[in-house]
Amino acid sequence: MALKLPVIVLNVKSYRESMGEKGLALARICESVAEETGVSIAIAPQQVDLAWIARQVKISCLAQHADALEAGSRTGYVVLEAVKAAGAVGTLLNHSEHPMDIADVDAAVQQAKQLGLITIVCAKDTDASTALAKLRPYSIAVEPPALIGSGIAVSKADPKIVSESVEVVKKIYKDIAVLCGAGITTGEDVRAAIELGAEGVLLASGVVKAKDPRAALLDLAGGIR
Ligand code: G3P
Secondary structure, eight states: OOOOSSEEEEEOTTOGGGSHHHHHHHHHHHHHHHHHHOOEEEEEOOGGGHHHHHTTOSSOBEESOOBSOOSSSOSSOOBHHHHHHTTOSEEEEOOTTSOOOHHHHHHHHHHHHHHTOEEEEEESSHHHHHHHHTTOOSEEEEOOGGGTTSSOOHHHHOHHHHHHHHHHHHHHOTTSEEEEESSOOSHHHHHHHHHTTOSEEEESHHHHTOSSHHHHHHHHHHTTO
16 A cells, blocks of 8 residues: 655654653644645554554554564564554665665565555665665665754755665656655755655654654644645
């Protein structure tokens, strides 16, 4: 199931502010801001909250990571079939905070396709975007690790990495949605990303750590409307 583009994807990571009931509250904020603004918003809840949250909101939910493994005799892994059973539409893969071997990304992307799940594969730079695009995931999200959690938006501080990733990825497969992330906190940051050719943003701390997450998300959504 594809996401409506352009999209804001909120990865709530493992922050205390996004655990359990707080995670559900964030998902409900995403749902109501999406309804109110018409902007497409998806959320990647904490892994242990995924199924519980996915059952209670209408917006698309994603896993933050999945392992390229078949279901079966395994302990503590997140298999893609379980992601689907949880009610998620897909998963993030290869986040710089949860890096994977490219062979595992490939296997996970292919398994996800068979299950009808989408994959948003994170890339740390333009070269990684190029290599990972060849696996033909649903989406590539370019995120330079140095700017993650910095509040300094990739779309302003490093516009080249965004426009170059769009260029290289689209040359390989036009249908891959290119997102960008790292330091995105305002509607202006989102607008700058869209102007560079990105089809959405992947972000975390700008909403999860905000004093008023709803106000932060409304501002971010304003960059797309
Ligand atoms: O996955 C989103 C991410 O790594 C960006 O984090 O906190 O800079 O928005 P943040």
